[in-house]
Amino acid sequence: MAADGAVRGTGLHLWLLLPAAALGALWLAWRVLAVGDFLYPLWYDVIDVHGHIEHFGPQNRYKDDFETTTRAERARLFAEIVDAIHASGAGLAELRYHDPDGRPIDTLLRTPEIVHLEDVARLVDRLAPAGWLALAWLVIHLGLIRTRGWRVPRLRRLLGASLLAVGVGVALVFAIGPRRVFYQFHVLVFPPENPWFFYYQDSLMSTMMKAPFLFGAIAIAILALALACYAFFLFLAARLATDAAAAAPPRV
Template sequence: MKKAINPLVWANVCWSLSLWLLCLTAVWIALAQQSFFYEQWYQLLDIDKTINEYAPLNRFERENFVETNSEEHARLFTAITQAVHQQGNGLSAIEYSASDGKVVTLLTKDEVIHLQDVANLIATATIVMKVVAMIFIFSSLLMRYKEIAITPLKLQWVYAGGLMAVLLVLSLAVGVESLFYWLHTIVFPDNHQWFFYYEDSLMSTLMQAPNIFLPIGVVWIIGVFCLWSIAVVMSRRI
């Protein structure tokens, strides 16, 4: 007969996992406040060259986007970031100004629908994280009441590192780009467009999607590991 796992062990597991998820959320919020360092990735990825190449080919009569400058590009990215974190409010109203003074709507209908889906996903994640926060508080109180020691950081690093290694191997085996597209089919409605060619989308051109998501993801994960490690060390000292 298999021996049941000690409930106190589950408390430690719930504490560690919920802390990890809360750190994911906290670092995401911090990055969003900084527009995910768009201006840095703009220079690193030469996004201006992508805009100069594809904006004149835009099939929705937005060829004059090529006349906008880097400051305008950063402003537009920030506007999109803010909108998807505010239930999608204002997406349709995002506009850019061409050199001739003409004001043009940035996003097409399909782009607005896609970004609204992103906003809905973020809103759902926010609700889930509130539940996770309650689990974290409950497990913390239980561990304090039962005097359960938090798993040492080094051991947690082994577990987390092992999990990350497995995920990395699987991602490389499947293909990062294929995995990225597959996840889109899972989280977004079937009848909603989520793939956009640069010639059809200033949104994709502005972000050099999906390239920009790689450095953002790397910074996100590094930030999470740092914050999570600090939180574990501080919690063990309390």
Template sequence: MGNVRWLCVTVIAFCLALGASWLLLAQVDFAYDWLYSFMDIPKHIAKYAPEYAERADFVETNFAEHSRMFAEVVTAIHNQGGGLATLSYYSPDGQLLNTAFNNDEVIHLQDVAILIDRLLLGLKVMLVVFVVLLAWLSITRQVLPSFKSLLAYVIIALLLITVVVLLVGPYEIFSQLHIWVFPEEHKWKFYYEESVMSNLMKAPDLFAYIAVLLVVLAVPIFAVMMWLVKQFLGLRSQNNV
């Protein structure tokens, strides 16, 4: 039973670590500027942007403009989607070219903003549960498993998730999650030939890289959290680890 309790603590702690990882990466626009070159997004835009007749002039924009636009999208989805409908793009000499997103794209990004608000609320609830659970475990003087055991829980879970993703297929899971999460009547699948948003983000490839960054950053955050649990709650540890 004790291990089950600590398994719950571990799962909640890692979810909180993922949330912290998200908030930290949001401060640097999810490393878009670095991924921009790594994923060769300029070549992608040069290929597909001209095929979007209504906004073919998007191909005239450059890295600085793409970076600014993505940063504004990140800001918007963390602020109830404000400003998405009026977000525009400019030529390198500062000339206004066009609004960035069509109505369907704006609605989708607003749906993303709603989802983020709900997830952040969920994280706040989890944080309260985490503190209460730790307080109870401390009062009842439960033994803290070794850090190796706690980390093993996380690694095993990540490996299982990775296996499932590889077996089912990343794109299939990506699509199914969108079907479950977003309103049925709202469009969420945008082809490169009809979307500045998809071109700017080279969707869904960018999201896969961001997911990896989230997990990579969450692991050390989780490690620090569990170290703090051990240090400040004064819980005994198995094997003195």
């Protein structure tokens, strides 16, 4: 038997295992990062959100004095938005920003921004069952690998093929243009009658997120964590297949 514990052979079950592992890894990465507000405090410094707000905050045509808010206040607002999109959009209209002394200044979001974030919340609501189902099936599938002795290819082979597919996808995104892909994604998934593009001068939401740069950083974090989760899932599958083969009675 190979030293790395891999089991030779393939099976039709891989057509269920690999998509479930990929979708489950993406959903798990999303949920884990959502708990930490998608690392907004980190990206705040990395992409200089502070300087962006200092420049565009005073130019806003509808809201005043956002540039006077503190870093902690901006992080709080982003966290509230993250919570809202995971709660079907509840509470978006009530979000208010405050000055450094804690006095309320104004509501954060205008109606078009609220509508867009509610669209995002509906998208998350629709994707959630698929994500949880993928994780549930993954647990069942791993159990079947162990109990039924389903074979799994070498771990390095599976990871190599998967990383190649991811590399091709990333290369394609950069060939087309990340911003163009981002915009086309919005065109495809959101209702055409609802606005999703907002100039910085019209939207504190876009300003405090430095869209689309923040979303690019978040996408990288999700992809990196999802790849780690995916590799761990495949490692478990290979290990369980090895254990099942070792426990099987010898063939006569």
